[in-house]
Amino acid sequence: MGQQLEEGDARAMIQANFIYQFAINSNWPTEVKKGKFQIVVVGNENVFKHMAEKYGTKPIGAQAIEVVNASAWSTGQFAQIIFIDKSKKSELQKIIKEGKSKSMLVVTNWEGALTAGACINFKNVENSIRYEMNELSMSERKITPGNKLLQWKVQ
Numbered sequence: 001m002g003q004q005l006e007e008g009d010a011r012a013m014i015q016a017n018f019i020y021q022f023a024i025n026s027n028w029p030t031e032v033k034k035g036k037f038q039i040v041v042v043g044n045e046n047v048f049k050h051m052a053e054k055y056g057t058k059p060i061g062a063q064a065i066e067v068v069n070a071s072a073w074s075t076g077q078f079a080q081i082i083f084i085d086k087s088k089k090s091e092l093q094k095i096i097k098e099g100k101s102k103s104m105l106v107v108t109n110w111e112g113a114l115t116a117g118a119c120i121n122f123k124n125v126e127n128s129i130r131y132e133m134n135e136l137s138m139s140e141r142k143i144t145p146g147n148k149l150l151q152w153k154v155q
Contacts, residue, residue, distance in 0.1 A: 012046030020055045025146035037063035038079040043088030086110035
């Protein structure tokens with residue numbers, strides 16, 4: 001018999017896959033296309049584990065991915081993508097404020113996060129994990145979502 005995935009594990013796997021899709025299907029400004037493509041996961045061990053295991057060796061364009069597990073956001077840190085779990089929602093405003101002028105895609109997973117400044121927020125729609133997008137927030141950060149991302153988002 002196959003291994004039974006726990007509910008949180010399946011959710012983490014899907015969210016990790018979406019985060020990878022956000023990375024490869026967005027148009028990033030030239031200045032963040034150098035060095036490593038950093039994805040920081042704040043407060044969710046399962047999403048970090050799936051990201052690192054499944055996508056940690058895949059490139060984003062010419063950049064190697066570096067997946068970082070963080071219990072909190074460090075001031076002065078930069079990452080192309082930051083995923084903030086709802087258990088760490090108190091970190092959001094600090095990250096939004098610091099990343100306002102930087103090309104950082106802020107991804108969250110709780111109701112109301114988009115209006116608080118997140119770029120993409122996961123939500124449950126009819127028992128499946130989907131996402132909503134704040135295109136204004138993305139454009140302020142000079143990140144352009146690709147057509148696939150625009151087609152897949154919840155309208």
